[in-house]
Amino acid sequence: MKELLKPEIQRFIKAHENDDPVTLIFRHRDIHGVSIKVIATQITARKKAKTKLPEWYASQGVMFPPTISMEQCSSEATAKYKASIVSGKSLIDLTGGAGVDTYYLSKSFEKVTYVEQNEELAAITSDNLCSLGATNIICKNDKAESFLKHTPKVDVVYLDPARRDENAQRVFRFDDCEPDVTTILPDLLSRADTILIKASPMLDIESSVRDLKFVHEIHIISVENECKEVLYLLRQSEGDNPLIHTINIRKVGERQSFSFQKSAEISAQAEYGLPDKFLYEPNSSILKAGAFKSIAGVYNIKKLHAHTHLYTSNAEVTDFPGRRFRIIDVVPYNKKAVSSYLSGKKANVSARNFPDEVHAIKKKLGLKDGGDIYLFAFTDKEENKRIAITEKP
Ligand SMILES: C[S@@+](CC[C@H](N)C(=O)[O-])C[C@H]1O[C@@H](n2cnc3c(N)ncnc32)[C@H](O)[C@@H]1O
Structure with missing residues (x-):
């Protein structure tokens, strides 16, 4: 190599x-x-x-690991985010893989131990971490379970378990992954006060909180509005009302973030309204988190329907964590009503709480993708099926 x-x-x-x-x-x-x-x-x-991994791409002396590890590894953006939420003297990364998380986490800790069961991968990563100038990382080729048994206590243990079956299109539960964090939980909690676990966004958050018992924080990370990973931060006591942080990292513009507590969402009362001047669609992290009522209260905007996760206001909310549009008109769901607003039959179509899917809506309205008009098909608070014709503000 x-x-x-x-x-x-x-x-x-x-x-x-x-x-x-x-x-x-x-x-x-x-x-x-x-x-x-x-x-x-x-x-x-x-x-x-x-x-x-733009930094690794630009570095001299990085040998990229086999394709599977390149696919499994975190991105530079999400790894840097992790390094911003935990810090301290010592960290163990029990599922080191390509070492992307280890490398960025090492910038927030004095000493880091990388553990990986695959010998060849551990050797490549060890060389890469050296080439990248990380001097505070020790690499170990070992199994997480056995390493945990004899290691001294550290500040933070991090795990990004591997999915056993990469091809299956099913929801990945913790016991479908290796190592299964739910079975080694007592050992993890005996080795560190803080445990950080990365999971697939496909995993149901409520059942994960139940399985992991000690969850105090949840971080839902999207990059360019695509939900990439969910992090569970565990501490020594059982947690039944975790603080949920939603993050959307963007290339252009500041990172969007919104935090709330599950109990606040349950007790929140959203106001419902018909579309006004502006339309808002929360980013994918907020939608994954289910902050549907909290977001309306915090930004003082009205929800279009209990099950339509679109919002409206008269005054523009410029710092809304999601997409924002100016409403041109709201029309019934038929071709005639829509076509007078479109030149060239092009529009960007979305559907929320609507009986037809996007492809069926485009077919019925005779539309092709593209252009500067954004159409939202939705059910309003009076149960009418409507099309909001909007543009970027
Ligand atoms: C999803 S990858 C980790 C990627 C890593 N976070 C990164 O950013 O590069 C999971 C890794 O855990 C390793 N692994 C799976 N089970 C393990 C175990 N029981 N002990 C140690 N490593 C294990 C796999 O070989 C794989 O490389």
Whole structure:
């Protein structure tokens, strides 16, 4: 693997990074004695790393791990977020993998231990962490369960369990993952006051809180409005009313954040209203968190219907954590009513609490994707099916 770092190989990889790896495999057998298949894997990984791991992509001396580890690893953006919510003297990352989380978390701790059961992966990551200049990380090739038995106490233990079956399209429960955090929970809590666990956004939050028992904080992280991961922060006492932080990290503009407590959401009373001048759609972290009533109260906006998660106001709320539109008109659900507002039959269509799905709405209204008009199909508080015709403010 280390031959990959030879200058002539690195030059080849960079010169061909926009080429199709399969075509390269057909054209070459090896490059300066290194198998083209190994090189092609690096080229594929660099394509992924360009946006997912920009710092690693730009660094000299990083050998990207096998494809599965590149897919499983956190992104630079979400790893940096983790490093902003925990800090202290010592941390153990029990499921180190490609080491992305370990690397960024190491910036918030004096000493970090990386643990990974896969020998080859642990060796690649150890070299990479060295190349990246991380001097406070010790790498161990071990199983989390056995490592936990003999390690001294630390401030924070972090886990990002691997999904056992990467292809299945089902909800991943903790006991579908390796290690199963619910079975090693007593050992985890005996080794650190704070445990941070990363889980898939597909996992139901309420059942996760029940399974993990000691959850004090939940962090739901989206990047560019796509929900990427949910973090559960556990402490020594049982937690039944965790603080829920919703975050949307954006390339342009500040990160959006909104925090609330489950008990506050349960007791909140949202005001309902018909569409006014502005329309708001919360970001995907808020929708995943279910902060449907709290968000209305905090931003002083009205909800369109108990089950329609769209909001409206007369005065513009510029710091709303989600998308915001100016309402041009609200019309019945038919082609004639909509078409007078559209030139070129193009619109960006969304549906919330509506009987038809987006593809059926586009078909019925004769629309194609695109343009500057945003259509929201929704049910209003009087149970009417309506189309809000909107534009960016
Ligand atoms: C989702 S990946 C971690 C990715 C990592 N957070 C990153 O950002 O690069 C999970 C890793 O845990 C490792 N793993 C699974 N079960 C383990 C166990 N019992 N002990 C140690 N490592 C384990 C897998 O080999 C895999 O590399």
